[in-house]
Amino acid sequence: MIGTPFPYDGPQQLLAVIVAALEGVVDPEVALNIVDVGLVYGASVKDGRLDVNVTMTSAACPVADVIIADIEDALDRALPADLRIHVELVWEPPWTPQRMSASAKHFMGW
Template identity: 65%
Template structure:
């Protein structure tokens, strides 16, 4: 079993395709993918639905809609066509720099 960089509950065969799809979505404000920025809080796949919980670095993020649309598009591209994709924007717990991956911290010079 390969670990996802966020909580994942669903079929094992979908884990890596989901991580790959989400890793293609870039937050244009920081030029890093949403997985490395720590914007993905969790993904559940059950009963014909993929539910992704994501956040933004700030409630004032000017590209929220763009990021959410890209997340849905990338997941839809790689998932079985019968799977309903639901992307939920959440604000709890608040995002913090602690959520950055090690590679994101290195990229930012931390």
């Protein structure tokens, strides 16, 4: 879908809810939401399950567990109770600052 901040495959009526929930999750190291930082690589809904692939800015990220727990909590609060949520931490392709939104780059002074 054009204009979607990350690849999405699933019912269109859930897309805005998923994006809003993920935009509510903040990477505490940069004080920006994970969508603007470019940490969300994609999401798909199939057979009653939401799969979300995310990365971190570094494999040494000290708050990765916190961010993943925050993602799960935000999605769990926003989505129907019968939709199972699975968040996967991936490292390919590696994150780069080019993944950041224009507003995040502006915030960082880039």
